Amino acid sequence: MPHSITSESTPMDDSSNPVSQTMKQEPDTQDIVKQEPDTQDIAMGDAPNATEDNKEEVNLEGIFDDGDSDGEFASSAPQVKSEEPSQSAPTFKIGDKSSFSDPDIMRAFYQRLFPFRYFFQWLNHSVVPTTDFANREFAVTIKTPDRDALARYQSFPTADLLRKFCIKDVPPRFDIGPVYSTNPRDRKTLRKASTFRPISREVVFDIDMNDYDDIRTCCTGANICGKCWAFITMAIKVVDVALREDFGFKHILWVYSGRRGAHAWVCDKRAREMEDSKRRALASYLELLKGGDQGGKKVNIKRPLHPHLERSLNILKEHFQTTILTEQDPWASDEKAEHLLNLIPDPTLRAALQKKWDSSPSRPSASKWADIDSLAKSGALSKTSKELLEAKQDIVLEYTYPRLDADVSKKMNHLLKSPFVVHPATGRVCVPIDHLNVDDFDPLSVPTVMDLLKEIDDWKSEDSENGDKKMQDWEKTSLKPYIEIFRIFVTGLLKEEKESGIKREREDGDAMEF
Known part of the structure; x- marks a missing residue:
């Protein structure tokens, strides 16, 4: 019998209407903090922001065609011209000296490969904009002349604006936080700070190879191979079946971290609404290794x-x-x-x-x-x-047994790296892992952004003699099977959200009968 971990949902504040918020999105400079490598949760601070003089000038009109995306995603923005994918995206040849961290490379990635449509639907829980997306915190990594910084409490009313921001500012990565009671950008205008609070967020788990360093013998540090990746495979199997069979969760998205670990996003509505005390209990349920020093007994x-x-x-x-x-x-x-x-x-x-x-x-x-x-x-x-x-x-x-970073799971407001971003140390894309075929997943075969852009350049349509059919660029690359896993996952999540909404409407209607 699954454990019951339901919780009361907190009403959303409708003061931030995502349809009406179409202003240009810029980072809130008062919440930019120093970014440390592989840091998953960074507290708010006031480190200096990159100045406008340091930003590369970009002509958005020249590199972004609204019709390019949808094909990609539904949006309420009135300026969207077409839902047919565009073939007009600019191309460039990757040279021998090109790097995945080059702004042009990252810009091409966001413009041509990042699956904004399914990403939006995943966090929005609907195909039309809601506050589930508009009030979501994004923490964006920004490159400055002397270091990387993290701009917290960013938000985007629609996927169109998130995509335009990524194309313009080319963040090396971004992390995802909770949905707040009001738009995160408006939090400092509130009369009472207590009214700004997280109200929902996926339950997340982080498994990092670092925690296995005392027992793996094949690699050290940030290095991984097929032998030690088996530790992550074991962890996914154990955690996934426990979440499904013991707690009744259905919508669990496993994502490769891009380097040496994996993340789980438990996306069921019941999980998203869990308060911190229940998240701590769930993390403790799965936590086993609590030994002290390296020589001590870790399992009791x-x-x-x-x-x-x-x-x-x-x-x-x-x-x-x-x-x-x-x-x-x-x-x-x-x-x-x-x-x-x-x-x-x-x-x-x-x-x-x-x-x-x-x-x-x-x-x-x-x-x-x-x-x-x-x-x-x-x-x-x-x-x-x-x-x-x-x-x-x-x-x-x-x-x-899985070695979890339990602190990541215990608080609603913890940050976690987004799926499908490029890992800044490896250039690999943070792709979903099929939990039904986890033994077949090979992290070393995950494509890098450079691989993908070359695949687009080298792609030739089988129908070229009869005229190319319109396709998304990611469909021409080895990223396609991973986006298909994500698409199927999002479709199942949206179906349940819609069915549960209809059920609630019926129950409310029945309650009004006399």
Whole structure:
């Protein structure tokens, strides 16, 4: 039975009508703060803003055609001319010295590849503008001469204005915050600061490879490979099934961070309206590793095992045999083997294992793991077999269970990097991950923005002899399957939002009958 975590929704303040707000969007310079690399949540501050003199002059009329986008997205803006995708976007050849951080490269990415239509519908929960989008906080990274800065509390009434802003200012990335009770840009004009508050936001989870550095042996730092990415795969499997089966959530979007991790966005309306206390409870439910120093025991759980942990062990035991014992070989060194010994509660068995491993110093981890059972069966066991089984379960969980950055999930106003932005360190696009085929996801095959723009340049239509059919540029690239995953996800979310709205209207109508 799914856990009940419903909460009362807070009425939205209609003072910020998204249809009427069509003024030019500029960053609020009083909320620009220093941007640190890979920082996910940055408090408000007053660091200096980039001056207008440092901004590149851009002729928006020359590079932005309203008809280009929709095809891309529905909008209430009256100036939209056509819903047919345009083929008039300017092209340029990428040179050997081009970089994904070049303004022209990022401008082409936002103009030709970013899926603004589905992005808008995802956050707006409707195909027509609402305050769910207009009152949403965007935190935009801005390049200044001496550093990167983060402009918080930005907002955009429509996707058209967000797209124009991205094309003009070419932010290296932007983060997404909550929906507020009023437009974030208007918060300083309110008579009472307390009336400006977050009222909804997806429940989010952050899994970063950094948290596995004490047990992965193949890579270090920001580097990843297929072997250590398996840790992220395991985490996605465990967290996803728990959110669906234990809490009844349906709309969970998994996104590659662009470098060494993954994010989950739980988008069900019930999740978006959860207050912080319930978010903390949900994060605690999924949090397991709470050990102190590197040498200490990190898993301390009660028996009998909670059904969630029983299910997790069934999911993880196969990965333990392949990823941990074979590929990572975590106890190859004497120091690491000593940590394994410290996790065995039986002193007689520990002594027997130590003696065996001292006589065979190059013994692989898979053999050392097998030694535990073989020596226990031979009589080197002073405690019960049940205690040994429980200790082995704890070890499996320590080396395979998800290591979440729980603080990201506990507060509604936390920032998280947007899907489909370009990671500033790798140039890779933050693409969705198909949770049904998570084993097939390869982060190293995710296209970079440079790859995608080259694919557009090299693309030739099969129908070129009969005249090109009109297509979005992303349809010509390896980004297409990822946008299709996103499109299907958004379609399912909007369908449920619409059906639940109709149901509420019927219930309200029935309540008025006498």
